Amino acid sequence: MALAPRLDLRLGQTLVMTPQLRQAIQLLQYSNLEVQAWVEQELERNPLLERDESPILDGSTAPAPPEPEPLPPLGEPQREAIEAGDGPPLDADFGNVYDAGTAADGAYAPGLGVAGRGGRPDFEEDERDIGDLAPQRRSLREHLAEQLRLTFDDATDRLIGACLIAGLDGAGRLVLDLDGLATRLACPRERIEAVLARMQRFDPPGVFARSLRECLEIQLRELNRYDPAMAALLDNLDLLAKRDLKRLREVCGVDAEDLAEMIAEIKRLDPKPGAGFDPEPAATVIPDxxxxxxxxxxxxxxxxxxxxxxxxxxxxxxxxxxxxxxxxxxxxxxxxxxxxxxxxxxxxxxxxxxxxxxxxxxxxxxxxxxxxxxxxxxxxxxxxxxxxxxxxxxxxxxxxxxxxxxxxxxxxxxxxxFSNAVGGSGGEAHSAEAVRARIKALIAAEDPENVLSDDAIVAVLRREGVDIARRTVAKYREGLGIPSSVQRRREKAVPA
Known part of the structure; x- marks a missing residue:
């Protein structure tokens, strides 16, 4: 077959994503705040774009401002005093006038403004912002740095303490590698351990702990409640999480009453002692x-x-x-x-x-x-x-x-x-979100002496017209973060 050039004409359809089309698609999936930020960039790039600052018409009209009330007429005594010139001049400075017999220190006297601040008759001179009047909360690091200055006199110990403060997370837990810190500071690890031991007695109790067990131990030592039985309980926190009370009694060597008191004392401790100092501001959701x-x-x-x-x-x-x-x-x-x-x-x-x-x-x-x-x-x-x-x-x-x-x-x-449909008797479908809410409500209202199993929840839902399988109930329950009936029975057996 001989090779030769030739021309072919073909007709086809293709979808071309122009930049404008991509822009329109992106705008659809942005929230209003994201679009607003993107538009601000376009306003800077494009000189032919400008912000529409015309008022939004909502059918309401602003009320007319009230007319000022006329000043009361001068009485005869005031008029005579002004004409005779006996009264004070109108441009007199009353800044230093203060009657100690009529106004207490720091109190307000009519015509004198605020006593003790120059007696100005107005507040024009006060340059403070309203935010300056609000109490300023100290951060965790500021609180600890002040204690560091009062505790250590040696400059090296203060440097080590500053590094330890910098190595805290938001909960007050120490996440710093002490060996790496010793290498960087060129000092023995024993000295760092000694500084850390003193700083673990700082307020709030439990800071500078390297694990949950150590955090609870520090707080128990502050309360003088750390004994061999409590130490055994802290060594077996996994059993406490599983609510295996029988095994815990054997490990700690105590009876049920003593174990209940120990667990109640553990619950009163703070596993995140530093979280209360630097609370993250709640994100405000602005609806679109x-x-x-x-x-x-x-x-x-x-x-x-x-x-x-x-x-x-x-x-x-x-x-x-x-x-x-x-x-x-x-x-x-x-x-x-x-x-x-x-x-x-x-x-x-x-x-x-x-x-x-x-x-x-x-x-x-x-x-x-x-x-x-x-x-x-x-x-x-x-x-x-x-x-x-x-x-x-x-x-x-x-x-x-x-x-x-x-x-x-x-x-x-x-x-x-948007939620999937769950079948129901009589052909009526139920929302999966509504079924999850019903499962959560059933478990929240269950009797501690009669904890509902997944099969029992299935039976209740089927009596209410929801045709659902046990594995679906288990999936919804796990998605809600609710433990199994066995785990809930153990939790309800532990006194609050």
């Missing part, structure tokens, strides 16, 4: 969608205007710079940024409409949950919402990712409302 009840008994769903990014493409500025463009490169630069600006505005509007459409359909489908609680949560999958709002499943998945909604039941993720 807001939901409230309407007057007609339905629900109103809207996007959160506080976090919704609002930008516009400045057409007037675009026309101005385009008319001033002198070269082809400048016109190409302006055209590219104008196209990006208009596409971004369009993408944000489309994203907002899509989120609102999907959230409204979720609220409509889960109406019973919002009115009656978790037991009325219906099974729902992405395909159900996609078919109802005429979108692809992948689009619905991106819309519901990383987004939350403020509901009468709290701030919930949109993914929360």
């Amino acid at each position: 969608v807001l939901m409230r009840a309407s007057d007609d008994g339905g629900w109103i769903v809207e996007l959160n205007p506080e976090t919704l990014p609002r930008v516009i493409a400045n057409g007037a500025y675009h026309a101005k710079v385009l008319g001033a463009a002198r070269s082809k490169e400048e016109r190409a630069f302006i055209a590219e940024h104008w196209a990006n600006a208009t596409w971004l505005v369009k993408s944000l509007a489309q994203r907002a409409a899509t989120i609102l459409k999907v959230a409204s359909e979720i609220v409509r489908r889960q109406d019973a949950f919002f009115r009656h609680g978790i037991t009325h949560l219906k099974p729902l999958i992405l395909r159900d919402i996609a078919q109802a709002v005429d979108l692809h499943e992948s689009t619905v998945s991106r819309v519901t990712a990383n987004k939350s909604i403020a509901t009468p039941r709290g701030v919930l993720e949109l993914k929360f409302f």
Whole structure:
């Protein structure tokens, strides 16, 4: 067969992901805060974009400010005093006037301002911020550093102590390798051990421990309650976790009453003594969608205007710079940024409409949950919402990712409302989330003398119309972090 060049014409279809399409897809799966941060970067890059600072119209009008009340007319004595010039001049400085007979030190006297601070009649001179008045909490390291300065006089010991403080984790546990520290400081390990032993008596008790056992031992020694029986209990904390009380009594050599007292004393100790000094601030969840009840008994769903990014493409500025463009490169630069600006505005509007459409359909489908609680949560999958709002499943998945909604039941993720169906008698399906909540409620209300096994929970659920297998109950129970019936029976046998 001879080889020869030739031309072929073929027709095919391919999907090309343009940068604008990728941008629109990314915007869908971002939360409002993420979109806001991304838009801020675009505002810095694109001179044709600007923030829309027009007020959000909600149908409400601001009340008119009240008119100032007229000053009371001067009485005859005051008028005569002013005309005669007997009274103090109007521009007199009352800063140093203080009547010790009428105002106590530090008290407020009418017309004198705050006594003891110069007697100024106003607070304009006070430059303190309201945050300065709040009590400042010391961190764990600051608290320990102060004790370090008061305990050690030697500079080397203070250096070792500073390194040990730096090696603490958030719970006050020492996670530093002492051999490595001895090598870095070029000092014997015995000296580091001696400094550590003294620092383990610092407040709060239990800091600088290298294990849970050592942390509890330090606190028990502070309470003068560390004896051979307690030492044996600390050596067998794994048996305590399993609630194997019979084996613990044999190991510690005590009876049931003494063991119960020892366990109660262990429970009163703090396994994380440093956690109370540096509490992590709770992350505030800002919802992307807001939901409230309407007057007609339905629900109103809207996007959160506080976090919704609002930008516009400045057409007037675009026309101005385009008319001033002198070269082809400048016109190409302006055209590219104008196209990006208009596409971004369009993408944000489309994203907002899509989120609102999907959230409204979720609220409509889960109406019973919002009115009656978790037991009325219906099974729902992405395909159900996609078919109802005429979108692809992948689009619905991106819309519901990383987004939350403020509901009468709290701030919930949109993914929360999607759960698989569990079969029921009579053909009625139940939400897997509702079944988990029911299992959790049954175990929470169980009798300590009659702990429910997985088979017993299956029997209760089947009487309530939920057709579920025992292995499914066990899977849901383990997912909730609930131990088995054997473990729960041991835990309930231990006195609180």
